[in-house]
Amino acid sequence: MSSGEIPPISCAVEGVVDETVLKRLAIETGIKIGTVYGKNGKSYLEKRIEGFNNAAKHSPWIVLIDLDRDAECAPPLREKWLPSPAIHMYFRIAVRAVGAWLLADIEKIADFLCVPQSSIPSHPEELEDPKSQLIDIAARSRKQIIRQEMVPRPNSGVKVGPGYTSLLIEYIQERWRPSIAAQQAPSLNSCIKRLRMIPYNSGF
DSSP: OOTTOOOOEEEEEESSHHHHHHHHHHHTTTOEEEEEESSSSSHHHHHHHHHHHHHHSOOOOOEEEEESSSSSSSHHHHHHHHHSTTEEEEEESSSSSSHHHTHHHHHHHHHHHHSOOSOSSGGGGSOOOHHHHHHHTTTTTTHHHHHHHHOTTOOOOOOOTTHHHHHHHHHHHOOOOOOHHHTTHHHHHHHHHHHHHHHHHOOO
């Protein structure tokens, strides 16, 4: 590794969509993502947050979780999970979920879902359940494949359609613009600003 080069940063996320979001944010902010841990739900991360925090005493770590309905706002949840963050810990909370960040690029998500821009909420972080909102919007799509793949089958007992994850990953990788979305999503804007600080604060 050359002098001054930033090493890959270890991360932990709830799932593969969150991983894709984080990798897209890495491109946006000029950081390099290393191993991504977790991808097994929120409770998995909570059980292991102390270990991640210990590792962040020595090198940068990013942990990204959804606020969901666990608290009214991010600070109380941050205090509960990580009252004493390590010097190199970058603990970020999406309000109320990463889905809100995806909805926040109104032009691109409307085009991707093939719906009018007026169908997309202008303040997605105020939604109680961004994932449900995404699915509701997809159900009104003019494109059959969006309706078939993102919306769960009636009486299927599942919350998302069979292609929900793969289609969102495609959207994130090919269309989503974090800098535009950040204008409508304060927690995303804050996350981007913090990630841009990593090379300067990490000491590596």
